[in-house]
Structures are given as C-alpha cells and as structure tokens.
Amino acid sequence: MDTRAVTRAHVLITAQLAIGAAALGACGGYLVAGPAAAVLSGVVTGVGAWGGSILVRRRVFADLGQAERDANVQGYAEGLSQGVLLGIAMYQAAVFPLTGPAGVSGEERLARRTIAYRIAADDGLPHTVRTAAAAALEAIDHGQDRQGAQDAVQALHAAVDEQRCP
Template sequence: MDIRAVARAHLLITALLALAAAALAAFGGLLLGGPAMAALSGVVTGAGACAGSFLVRRRVFADLRKAEGQASAEGFAEGLSQGVLLGVATYQAAAFPLAGPGSVTVEERAARRTLAYRIAADDGLPHAVRTAAAAALEAIDDGLDDGRARDAVRRLALAVYEQRRHR
C-alpha cells in the first residue's frame, strides 16, 4: 500500500467534505438570514470542517502505519508457515519415495532435509507451527514408520491452517 496515495485520497476526501459542508451551511444561511449570513456560515463551517479533519489526520495515519506493519508481520509468518509445510513435505517425499528405494539419491534427500531444517528454524514462525514442524521432522528422521511421518506432516498442515484461520 502506497502511503502517499492514501494521503492524497484522504486530502481530496477532506476537501470534498469541507466544500459540501460549506455549501450546505451557506444555503442554510441564505435561507435564514440572507447573503451576508450565507457567506459567514459557509466560511465558518468550511474552516471548521477543514480544521477538524486535519486534526484527525495524524491519528488516521498513525493507525494506518500500525495496521500496515501488523499485516506485513502476519503475512511474513503465514508465508514462512507455508514454506515450512512445503519443505517438510518434500523431505518426506524424499525419505519415503513412492517409486521405491533408490529412486531418490542420498544427496537429494540430504539437500531436502537441510532445507526443511533451515526453514523450520526461522524465528518468524509461530510457536505452534514450529513445534509441529519439529515433530514432523523428527518422525521423518526416524524413517521407520511412514504412517507416523504422514500423521506428523498432517498435524503440521493443520497447524498452518489454524494459524491462517485465526487472523
């Protein structure tokens, strides 16, 4: 989100609202007291609307920057969670290949393992996802039971889903 574009839109909306308030007040002043009252009420109301909206402007942009930072952090954590899930799933596919033993080289399995561990160790991961990833990696590293590893990866996928759902 471009903050300058938002600032420009806010400025244009402020000007439009102040102009509308001034015109409405001028019309009311014209009906109640004639042209002098119309000019006075239009100027006072327009100036008051501009002053009020500019006083609120700083708070609006502070809240906007805070929300932007929070959304960025949540999006980063969500992306990392998806990356961990993908890394662990590809490591599982290398550890328990469907094509049978020998279809995945030892180097490929080691590379996928290293990548999965590096992504799972990132500090930006939510605790629940990090814990589920550690359990899945441990189950895959044991290498004895494909069903146990599948269940651990399924729990990791659910942890990633829950992390996204609670936003």
C-alpha cells in the same frame, strides 16, 4: 505503501468533506437568517471541517503505518509457514519415496533434511506452526512409520491453515 498517493487521497477526501459541510452550513444559515448568514455559516463550517481533517491527519497516517507493519509481519509469517510445509513435504517425499527405496539418493535426502530444518528454525514462525513442524520432522526422521509421518505432516498442514485463516 505509496505515501504520496495516500496523502493525495486524504487531501481529496478532506476537500470533499469541507465542501459538503460548507454547503450544508450555507443551507442552514439561509434557512435561519437569510443570505448573509448563509455565506458566514458556510465559510465557518467549511473552514472548521477542513481544520478538523488536517488535525486528524497525523492519526490517520499513524494508523495506516501501523496497519501496514502488521500486514507485513502477518504476511511474512504466512509465507514462512507455507515454506516450512513445502520443505517438510519435500523431505517426507525423500524419506518415503513413491518409486520405492531406490527413488532418492542419500545426498538428496540429506539436502532436503537440512533445508527443512533450516526453514523450521526461523524465528518468524508462529509457535503453533513451529511445534507442528518439529513434530513432523521428528516423525519423518524416525523413518519407520509412514502413516505416523503422514499424520504429523497433516497436523502441520492444519496448523498452517489455522495460522493463515484463524
């Protein structure tokens, strides 16, 4: 996040609020007691609005910083979940190739298995995705039941979708 842009936006919004408050204060002062009261009321209201906005600036930036950190953590978890799904799907394709038993070499299958396990072991994965990934890897490792492995990968896909769009 570009803090200079956020600071500039906050200053511009603060200025607009202060000018609007000063104009409203001036109109109210003019209606109540005339031109002298309008000037005094406008100045006091504008300075008060400006000062109040300056006092809340720290809270505004703290909230923006926390929102950015939360978005980064959530985005990392979503990306990692998608990576796990892709890695396990690639491993499943190596164990159950569409071209027949001679479609994938043993080295390639082992490489895809290693990658899938490494991605699934990352600490940034949400618990539900990690559990579904472990079940999918177990089903694929047995290598006997194509439908059971497909169901486990579908459950992993559902867990990834649930994590992304609760």
